[in-house]
Amino acid sequence: MPYRAPTSDFRFLMDHIVGFGDVAATDRFAESTPDMVDAILTEAAKMCEEIIAPLNRAGDLHPAKLENGVVRTSPGFAEGYRAITEGGWVGMSASPDVGGMGLPMTLTTAVNDMMSSSCLSLQLNPLMSQGQIEALEHHASDAIKELYIPKMISGEWCGTMNLTEPQAGSDVGALRSKAEPNGDGSFSISGQKIYITWGDNDFTQNVCHLVLARLPDGVPGTKGISLFMVPKFIPDADGNPGKRNSLKVVSLEHKLGLHGSPTAVMEYDGATGWLVGPAHGGMAAMFTMMNNARLGVGVQGIGIAEAAYQAALTYAQDRTQGKAGGSGAIIEHADVRRMLATMRAETYAARAIALMNAVAIDMATATSDAGWQARAAFLTPITKAFGTDIGIETANTGIQVHGGMGFIEETGAAQFARDVRVTAIYEGTNGIQAMDLVARKLMDGGEAAFRLLEEIEQGAEAAKTTQPELAEAVWQSAESLREATEWLVAQTDLNQRFAGAVPYLRAFARVLGGHVHLASAMAGDASRVKLATFYIKRLLPEHIGLLAHVREGGDDLLAITADDLAS
Amino acid sequence: MPYRAPTSDFRFLMDHIVGFGDVAATDRFAESTPDMVDAILTEAAKMCEEIIAPLNRAGDLHPAKLENGVVRTSPGFAEGYRAITEGGWVGMSASPDVGGMGLPMTLTTAVNDMMSSSCLSLQLNPLMSQGQIEALEHHASDAIKELYIPKMISGEWCGTMNLTEPQAGSDVGALRSKAEPNGDGSFSISGQKIYITWGDNDFTQNVCHLVLARLPDGVPGTKGISLFMVPKFIPDADGNPGKRNSLKVVSLEHKLGLHGSPTAVMEYDGATGWLVGPAHGGMAAMFTMMNNARLGVGVQGIGIAEAAYQAALTYAQDRTQGKAGGSGAIIEHADVRRMLATMRAETYAARAIALMNAVAIDMATATSDAGWQARAAFLTPITKAFGTDIGIETANTGIQVHGGMGFIEETGAAQFARDVRVTAIYEGTNGIQAMDLVARKLMDGGEAAFRLLEEIEQGAEAAKTTQPELAEAVWQSAESLREATEWLVAQTDLNQRFAGAVPYLRAFARVLGGHVHLASAMAGDASRVKLATFYIKRLLPEHIGLLAHVREGGDDLLAITADDLAS
Structure with a gap:
């Protein structure tokens, strides 16, 4: 079943739901006319449908391999990568000052969604470069910017992120990699990094590693960490790849999914690197990259949800079984309909949240308004965790719709579930996202949260004549969420917040989903009204149980000791 | 991390929660003294820990293979199978009349749970034989019983179930396999069957296939289907494997998990078979086997949940990361604690429900009481669907606890998730289970359901002085479930029931989970009180959202057309 890019959903969401009109009305993004948006979506859709999606299965069946120290990529990936870079999709949101197209992150988000649906293993490569470009734009010296970003x-070169070490995962501050000044402005980087996505390849001339390491005078913990650009080949005077740097891929991981994406253990053995941002200021630069990547990873989940949904829908329309009535296909069974409607309604909600997030980033870029910045920061962990959770759940439901065929690898349904699983883990586990939400993102006393809740209530207020039942349900859910938020903000012991962090994030996403579905029922056709009704009446009530969990706090939970658990 | 059989949970549940005392008090199961139960659990635990669990990874890495028409099984599986059969675990619940040990299904359920934790691929083989033995006991001629069951x-021979054909999955009545009388009391069976678990092996002398096929005068649909015993080798006059039958393994499936279990496409080409049960009465016989297997498959989910939980707990106690406090291990983080407590509380609830189900079967066997039969029939789809859903969710959470390591196959966390995934699909998808629950199992006007609800309310009543908060929560949940059940029973249009069937089944399991956890808090030590508190306050509230979904009925859902979904 071929992938069909959901361009009409993107257009509808941008035009009616997430306020893209405000972005296009800014000077910064004045070029994003409706014609431009159409051209972008159409071109990206064409590439994804025709060139990228056909590579997905090959990546799974023929994993990237390490042969004599060289990474051999999956069949067709080099051509796919070339299509992506030739389309200009890597630098579409990069500033025109450094050779980018300067387009809104909202559009990049839509394109990343489509590329993720098509071939997640391959899409990871440009995603890493996008994040690196943004980090360099904000933190690197002009010399590095001018040399690397173009x-x-x-696409001649690509980028990676090197944070994790065996003893330093979620706890980045525990890293041991070292950087010694060489006296010529460069540094000598040594250490081992693990889980390096696209740590090497055989289709770019160079691989640019952004590596976190500690300078000799760096204090322990995150405040003593610096960021370095460490290219595979050291650029010569003309900026071309020159001498091989002292770094190598030690091994590739054997993973549950994403077989086409080489995940490397990297060894830096006195490799030459250059400081990006100030000494000991590495975490700030890395957070720029990670925030970009967190939105991007949330969108990966949404892209897989879309692909899994399309495959399940096609199967359910073709497969006849039982006294289904109507077409005779299994889609006529109420329970299959329930699964498909859930998949579609959840994917739509998660996609709308991701685009809201991107719009907030674009508005922050265009206006430097602190409110938009706060909104972008607040929505990022929600997009990341909810988008990836929905990706996992939807891919799992996709297997179920396929019945016995879902367990057979040839069908492809299982690959979606295997590939998407890591998205809830990398770029900060979803638990870390939730902790970020209830701690750092509520440090403003909940201001960003309450502003969102006000908008949700205004939306419900505006809908109450046309869609009284749906509006009332959304309004009530926002009230419950407000109470839970007030309770969380009042907890000074962070463990009281952390114990319910994951259910809180999910409940917030649930209510946001109700908000966007209600808006969609107001602005859309009969199909959108039906889907909104399904979501608001059947899926939104999940927030009640989730918020009950949140309100329990941490005492009972932390009273359960390791001994209790082992008994 | 080695598997440790949770024998103390089994003992506690049997002694205090699920009423095993009543089973042991019957004449039929008078041999099930506390000493006998101890001996069974201890022996099975030892075998699972020492012999079976070490085979699990080898089964994944070295899948069963078809070579020149012969199935080659994974390394060590032959020895593992021998240990299971020599321990007497295949026939432990078979009647002593046919050479079985005549022990309660409750004990078989505990042993199957342990074997599933240890190596699900291998355990599937004796599970199929157990189901076949029960079907033969109830439906086969004496000649077949005497020849095959011993x-x-x-373990000299083993059994399979052959239902599915490419066009006939959930819709068994659509099958096309044919049976022609040979005139000598035997039949000639022809057709293709798919998804045949353990369709062949290289460690038993014979493989006994129970095959559904249609006689020449069989009407279309399920009422024209008959069941046949079709052995790989036709027994000679002495009952030893003789002439090769006209059947073969065409191919083995390439599956997401359970690599050690060969899933075959079988071709019957005029193979010799014998009728089991009356002509055109195949479905009744097959249902005996499937009901047994449905409990067994639910228990597979629980077994994998246990194994995934143990692995995650060990990892969380060993892995240090971040400012965790206490031991410094990640188990000190509130969110990790939440995940582990959820895994343990859910596994415990699902296991208690499975054992309640087995006790009902045993009481029905011992007393022929219609009430116990109705309870067993009511609980079977709940055990199957909830047990397997919890298996999938818990294995998934296990990956999350492992962080990045969870995505790396060497860890083993991903294998649990891959292996368990099909349990929600085979032996009737979980959607089919839920439809069975709200249609056939409520055909008594809800009597079996209401009797269970009365017991839940009585339990809450009994606990209200000692555990007032928990008792109140459980009582309220039972009331909500009662209302939803009354509403369902009143719906004569089955689609009104089917639309919310899956959420209803889940809500029923949730409330049953509250019931058993409350009983556990009343009878158990401080650890059990803490776990019950966690479950009842944080997980039980999920039923509210689920029942909201149920009460919506089918209209809005079925109004969503295929066109709406595709738009």
Whole structure:
């Protein structure tokens, strides 16, 4: 079943739901006319449908391999990568000052969604470059910017992120990699990094590693960490790849999914690197990259949800079984209909949240308004965790719709579930996202949260004549969420917040989903009204149980000791 | 991390929660003294820990293979199978009349749970034989019983179930396999069957296939289907494997998990078979086998949940990361604690429900009481669907607890998730289970459901002085479930029931979980009180959202057309 890019959903969401009109009305993004948006969506859709999606199965069946120290990528990936870079999709949101197209992150988000649906293993490569470009734009010296960013945008080179070490995962501050000054402005980087996505490949001339390491005078913990650009080949005077740097891929991981994406253990053995941002200021630069990547990873989940949904829908329309009535296909069975409607309604909600997030980023970029910045920061962990959870759940439901065929690898349904699983883990586990939400993102006393809740209530207020039942349900859910938020903000012991962090994030996403579905029922056709009704009446009530969990706090939970658990 | 059989949970549940005392008090099961129960649990635990669990990874890495028409099984599986059969675990619940041990299904359920935790791929083989033995006991001629059952119990031979054909999955009535009388009392069976678990092996002398096929005068649909015993080798006059039958394994499936279990496409080409049960009465016989297997498959989910939980707990106690406090291990983080407590509380609830189900079967066997039969029939789809859903969710959470390591196959966390996934699909998808629950199992006007609800309310009543908060929560949940059940029973249009069937089944399991946890808080030590508190306050509230979904009925859902979904 071929992938069909959901361009009409993107257009509808941008035009009616997430306020893209405000973005296009800014000077910064004045070029994003309706014609431009159409051209972008149409071109990206064409590439994804025709060139990228056909590579997905090959990546799974023929994993990237390490042969004599060289990474051999999956069949067709080099051509796929070339199509992506030639389309200009890597640097579409990079500033025109450094060779980018300067387009809104909202559009990049839509394109990343489509590329993720098509071939997640391959899409990870440009996603890493996009994040690196943004980090360099904000933190690197002009010399580094001018040398590296244009090559990353053209696709001649690509980028990676090197944070994790065996003893330093979620706890980045525990890292041991070292950087010694060479006396010529460069540094000598040593250490081992693990889980390095696209740590190497055989289709770019260079691989640019952004590596976190500690300078000799760096204090322990995150405040003593610096960021370095460490290219595979050291650029010569003309900016071309020169001498091989002292770094190598030690091994590739054997993973549950994403077989086409080489995940490397990297060894830096006195490799030459250059500081990006100030000494000991590495975490700030890395957070720029990670925030970008967190939105991007949430969108990966949504992209897989879309692909899994399309495959399940096609199967359910073709497969006849039982006294289904109507077409005779299994889609006529109420329970299959329930699964498909859930998949579609959840994917739609998660996609709308991701685009709201991107719009907030674009508005922050265009206006430097602190309110938009706060909104973007607040929505990022929600997009990441909810988008990836929905990706996992939807892919899992996709297997179920396929029945016995879902367990057979040839069908492809299982690959979606295997590939998407890691998205809830990398770029900060979803637990870390939730902790970020209830701690750092509520440090403003809940201001960003309450502003969102006000908008949700205004939306419900506006809908109460046309869609009284749906409006009332959304309004009530926002009230419950407000109470839970007030309770969380009042907890000074962070463990009281952390114990219910994951259910809180999910409940917030649930209510946001109700908000966007209600808006969709107000602005859309009969199909959108039906889907909104399904979501608001059947899925939104999940927030009640989730908020009950939140309100329990941490005492009972932390009273359960390791001994209790082992008994 | 080695598997440790949770024998103390089994003992506690049997002694205090699920009423095993009543089973042991019957004449039929008078041998099930506390000493006998101890001996069974201890022996089975030892075998699972020492012999079976070490085979699990080898089964994944070295899948069963078809070579020149012969199935080659995974390394060590032959020895593992021998240990299971020599321990007497295949026929432990078979009647002593046919060479079985005549022990309660409750004990078989505990042993199957342990074997599933240890190596699900291998355990599937004796599970199929157990189901076949029960079907033969109830439906086969004396000649077939005497010839086949003792060999199946000894492990010399093993059994399979052959229902599915490419066009006939959930819709068994659509099958096309044919049976022609040979005139000598035997039949000639022809057709293709798919998804045949353990369709062949290289460690038993014979493989006994129970095959559904249609006689020449069989009407279309399920009422024209008959069941046949079709052995791989036709027994000679002495009952030893003789002439090769006209059947073969065409191919083995390439599956998401359970690599050690060969899933075959079988071709019957005029193979010799014998009728089991009356002509055109195949479905009744097959249902005996499937009901047994449905309990067994639910228990597979629980077994994997246990194994995934143990692995995650060990990892969380060993892995240090972040400012965790206490031991410094990640188990000190509130969110990790939440995940582990959820895994343990859910596994415990699902296991208690499975054992309640087994006790009902045993009481029905011992007393022929219609009330116990109705309870067993009511609980079977709940055990199957909830047990397997919890297996999938818990394995998924296990991956999350492992962080990045969870995505790496060497860890083993991902294998649990891959292996368990099909349990929600085979032996009737979980959607089919839920439809069975709200249609056939409520055909008594809800009597079996209401009797269970009365017991839940009585339990809450009894607990209200000692555990007032928990008792109140459980009582309220039972009331809500009662209302939803009354509403369902009143719906004559089955689609009104089917639309919310899956959420209803889940809500029923949730409330049953509250019931058993409350009983556990009343009878158990401080650890059990803490776990019950966690479950009842944080997980039980999920039923509210689920029942909201149920009460919506089918209209809005079925109004969503295929066109709406595709738009």
